[in-house]
Amino acid sequence: MGTEMNGEPTRPDGPSDLNDEQYEILAAFRRSLREFLTFSDGAAVAEGLTGQQHQALLAIRGRGAPVSIGEIAEELGILNHSTVGLVARLVERDMVRRWPLPEDRRRIMVELRPLGIEVLSRISMQNLREIERLAAQLAQVREKVLQLRAQTNSDEVLSAASQK
Numbered sequence: 001m002g003t004e005m006n007g008e009p010t011r012p013d014g015p016s017d018l019n020d021e022q023y024e025i026l027a028a029f030r031r032s033l034r035e036f037l038t039f040s041d042g043a044a045v046a047e048g049l050t051g052q053q054h055q056a057l058l059a060i061r062g063r064g065a066p067v068s069i070g071e072i073a074e075e076l077g078i079l080n081h082s083t084v085g086l087v088a089r090l091v092e093r094d095m096v097r098r099w100p101l102p103e104d105r106r107r108i109m110v111e112l113r114p115l116g117i118e119v120l121s122r123i124s125m126q127n128l129r130e131i132e133r134l135a136a137q138l139a140q141v142r143e144k145v146l147q148l149r150a151q152t153n154s155d156e157v158l159s160a161a162s163q164k
Contacts, residue, residue, distance in 0.1 A: 021148060028141050032134050036127075043126045047119050052076065056086050057095065057112065057120040066111040069098075084108075095119065 018026075037051075044054035059075035060067050073083040087110055090096040095116030101107045112120065 021144070025141055025144050025148070028137070028144075032137050032141070036130060036134055039130045040123070040127050043123045047123055049119065049123075052078075052086060053090060053095075054120070054123055056083075056090060057116050058124070060096065060110055060112055061117070061120055066109040069108045069110065072110060090116065 040054070041051035044051050047054075049057075055076055056072055059072050062075070063071065069083050069087060070080055072087065073080045076083065076086075078086075087096060087098055087108075091098055093115070094113055096110050097113050098108050098110045101109060
């Protein structure tokens, strides 16, 4: 962003310009996401896990069947070798079990053990309650988006009609 001769910052022109209300909506949405992630990581820490360990347990459970190291890595957006270490720490805590596929011993499969299921369930119950709390905030954000969209659409219609 440059500056004009009067020292005021210049704004980009064109259809990508957003108004103050749109930025407020985006900021409120990101704040809600951060609140949830902070809450969720805190719930994991209270159970003796890191946020990433909790995410790994959730990724495994979310697939509903044994998953490969590669699938966990993809779900978490981390590298395979990082996932190997993450899974190893969960194995040490008896939260997951891992084994090589008989037909391709390079491919390591992972599933939850009873302790992992129990801990994940407690964290997930807390997270669902937090999502319910945040849902009211997000409903307000959604309503603002819809109002803004309706206003923008009517402005576009009026603009097009005045150009005819």
